[in-house]
Amino acid sequence: MSKKFTPGVISANDLREGHVVYMNDAGQWVLRLKDAAFLDDPVIAEMWLNIANAQTEKVVGAYLAPATLGPNGPEPAHFREAFRATGPSIELPGI
Amino acid sequence: MFQPSDFDSAAIRARAAQFRSQVARRLDGSLTEDEFKPLRLMNGLYLQLHAYMLRVAIPYGTISARQMRQLAKIADAWDRGYGHFTTRQNIQFNWPKLVDVPDMIDALADVGMHAIQTSGNAIRNTTTDAFAGASADEIADPRPYAELIRQWSTDHPEFQFLPRKFKIAINGARADRAAIRAHDVGLQLVERDGEIGFQVFVGGGLGRTPMIGKELRDFLPASDLLPYLESIVAAWNLAGRRDNKYKARIKITVHELGIEAFSDLVEAEFPARRAAFKGADQAILADLKAQFAPPALPSRESASFETALNVDALLRDWAARSVSPHHNPDYAVVTISLKEHGAPPGDATSDQMRLLADLAERYGQSELRISHEQNVILPHVAKADLPALFESLRKGGLATANIGLTSDIIACPGMDYCALATARSIPLAQQIATHFRDLGLESEIGTLKIKISGCINACGHHHLGHIGILGLDRAGVENYQITLGGDATETMALGERAGPGFAYTEVIPALERLLRAYLDLRQSQSESFLDALRRLGPEPFKDALYQEAQRHAAQ
Numbered sequence: 001m002s003k004k005f006t007p008g009v010i011s012a013n014d015l016r017e018g019h020v021v022y023m024n025d026a027g028q029w030v031l032r033l034k035d036a037a038f039l040d041d042p043v044i045a046e047m048w049l050n051i052a053n054a055q056t057e058k059v060v061g062a063y064l065a066p067a068t069l070g071p072n073g074p075e076p077a078h079f080r081e082a083f084r085a086t087g088p089s090i091e092l093p094g095i
Numbered sequence: 096m097f098q099p100s101d102f103d104s105a106a107i108r109a110r111a112a113q114f115r116s117q118v119a120r121r122l123d124g125s126l127t128e129d130e131f132k133p134l135r136l137m138n139g140l141y142l143q144l145h146a147y148m149l150r151v152a153i154p155y156g157t158i159s160a161r162q163m164r165q166l167a168k169i170a171d172a173w174d175r176g177y178g179h180f181t182t183r184q185n186i187q188f189n190w191p192k193l194v195d196v197p198d199m200i201d202a203l204a205d206v207g208m209h210a211i212q213t214s215g216n217a218i219r220n221t222t223t224d225a226f227a228g229a230s231a232d233e234i235a236d237p238r239p240y241a242e243l244i245r246q247w248s249t250d251h252p253e254f255q256f257l258p259r260k261f262k263i264a265i266n267g268a269r270a271d272r273a274a275i276r277a278h279d280v281g282l283q284l285v286e287r288d289g290e291i292g293f294q295v296f297v298g299g300g301l302g303r304t305p306m307i308g309k310e311l312r313d314f315l316p317a318s319d320l321l322p323y324l325e326s327i328v329a330a331w332n333l334a335g336r337r338d339n340k341y342k343a344r345i346k347i348t349v350h351e352l353g354i355e356a357f358s359d360l361v362e363a364e365f366p367a368r369r370a371a372f373k374g375a376d377q378a379i380l381a382d383l384k385a386q387f388a389p390p391a392l393p394s395r396e397s398a399s400f401e402t403a404l405n406v407d408a409l410l411r412d413w414a415a416r417s418v419s420p421h422h423n424p425d426y427a428v429v430t431i432s433l434k435e436h437g438a439p440p441g442d443a444t445s446d447q448m449r450l451l452a453d454l455a456e457r458y459g460q461s462e463l464r465i466s467h468e469q470n471v472i473l474p475h476v477a478k479a480d481l482p483a484l485f486e487s488l489r490k491g492g493l494a495t496a497n498i499g500l501t502s503d504i505i506a507c508p509g510m511d512y513c514a515l516a517t518a519r520s521i522p523l524a525q526q527i528a529t530h531f532r533d534l535g536l537e538s539e540i541g542t543l544k545i546k547i548s549g550c551i552n553a554c555g556h557h558h559l560g561h562i563g564i565l566g567l568d569r570a571g572v573e574n575y576q577i578t579l580g581g582d583a584t585e586t587m588a589l590g591e592r593a594g595p596g597f598a599y600t601e602v603i604p605a606l607e608r609l610l611r612a613y614l615d616l617r618q619s620q621s622e623s624f625l626d627a628l629r630r631l632g633p634e635p636f637k638d639a640l641y642q643e644a645q646r647h648a649a650q
Binding site for chain 1: 121122124127128142143144145146147175176177190191192193194438439442443444445446510511512519521522525568571572573
């Protein structure tokens with residue numbers, strides 16, 4: 001292994017609309033990080049990533065996003081993933 | 096005013112139809128993402144952190160009232176009611192759905208606009224001085240040349256597989272308001288013995304390896320512009336590195352070969368290319384010059400404006416920041432701030448876009464410009480109309496009197512939007528703006544250029560800020576490096592890193608120490624931050640920045 005494995009969730013962007021999606025335990029794409037399947041086994045994570053990457057008609061850019069497991073499900077392990085999960089940290093103009 | 100030719104309109108329509116078909120084939124599975132990505136990038140469509148992003152070209156920053164109104168309509172119909180004006184004089188829509196993008200591009204084509212070559216390894220939108228064609232210190236209007244470059248570079252068959260992107264900027268005035276030496280090619284219009292030509296710079300750029308462009312020709316006759324540019328791009332196309340994308344820009348080619356050797360390559364290309372241009376370009380240029388001729392400006396009195404200035408302090412404060420000299424003394428160039436304190440720099444809501452379009456029609460010959468500093472310009476406003484314009488802007492929340500001050504910050508989208516970002520930019524800009532306003536120090540500090548980038552690619556031009564801020568990811572935490580002494584003008588300089596970075600919450604206290612030190616150190620109110628820094632050197636300013644940290648270290 002050239003790179004140390006980091007536990008996480010499979011995330012991507014929805015092809016048609018662009019929004020952030022996560023893969024849940026049933027292999028479906030869902031909107032909320034806390035509903036994603038938490039993957040802490042490198043072999044299983046790679047298997048799920050291969051499945052995700054094959055769904056090119058549904059999503060773009062699937063990857064293993066670093067996460068930790070909290071009381072209510074996965075939580076972001078990096079601030080980038082926190083912003084992806086919640087949207088811009090700023091108030092959007094005119095909204 | 097310039098109107099696209101039938102040829103251009105047809106080309107834009109054809110490209111829109113082509114892209115609609117490409118999107119359809121992506122959605123029905125005929126194209127994979129790997130196949131589709133280069134096609135969408137050729138049409139300005141990125142995938143960001145939370146959504147797609149469509150980058151629309153505003154060629155050389157010039158836009159009509161009608162086009163601005165169409166941008167507002169697009170923002171309302173297919174985005175979230177706002178757009179973001181960028182340092183490259185483009186507008187970005189942050190929330191389009193892929194399924195809607197073909198309709199957006201058709202709507203752009205309805206007003207002669209497009210997103211072609213706003214992305215990818217192409218010759219990008221040529222940027223200019225946003226006061227072009229209006230300012231009092233202009234040698235020649237750069238826009239006919241910029242449009243000529245646009246026509247020449249669009250789908251240029253030789254340049255479809257460049258090593259990397261390529262950016263050209265032209266400045267036509269004595270003051271450089273286009274940061275030309277921070278571009279792959281920078282062109283300065285000059286006059287010699289009654290002839291117009293260009294001083295040509297090459298190899299400038301920011302990003303991870305910032306460099307100031309070097310002079311390639313001190314005087315290029317204007318009629319040689321296209322063959323000479325073609326020689327530059329051709330020389331780089333052959334000599335540029337394709338083994339490493341971080342070394343592929345022309346600045347690295349020029350740096351590695353040396354300016355003399357690179358000049359030899361260009362000059363070797365030039366004769367045959369010069370001979371191949373048989374005058375069609377000059378005929379087009381002559382037509383463009385006529386189309387870009389200044390609008391007929393009727394004579395207007397300006398005494399009423401002077402009177403209004405004397406009685407209205409708010410107008411006086413705004414005019415002091417936003418009004419610049421026009422070549423016609425009855426008129427003025429007006430810069431409208433898109434940097435309301437606490438708002439994201441460069442964002443405009445659809446209502447604001449419509450107001451800008453209305454005001455351009457009522458007071459500004461239906462013309463607007465987008466500046467590389469992310470503000471909007473009305474280039475031809477009669478001084479007699481300035482009080483009424485100011486009132487309308489005030490009602491629309493567009494009369495912030497902060498041009499050139501602490502809160503007139505350039506900031507990239509940063510990690511609130513951008514997939515490449517390593518830290519946030521916008522919230523820091525918002526907090527800096529409100530903090531110094533609340534302290535009441537903004538007008539006391541005077542001219543100050545703060546520029547913020549959320550990653551090393553430097554879209555926020557931090558190297559050129561009097562104070563530059565670069566956001567990085569240090570072990571999973573946002574960390575901000577501060578550079579001092581950058582300058583985006585004709586006295587261009589790259590800022591120097593002051594020292595270790597600051598945590599997100601430490602940046603504003605550090606800036607306050609820095610700027611209070613400046614107020615103590617300056618000789619007089621007329622000595623700007625940059626002037627004081629140049630006179631004293633960075634040491635006293637670094638001392639102020641790191642005072643707190645040193646005290647902690649000593650404990």
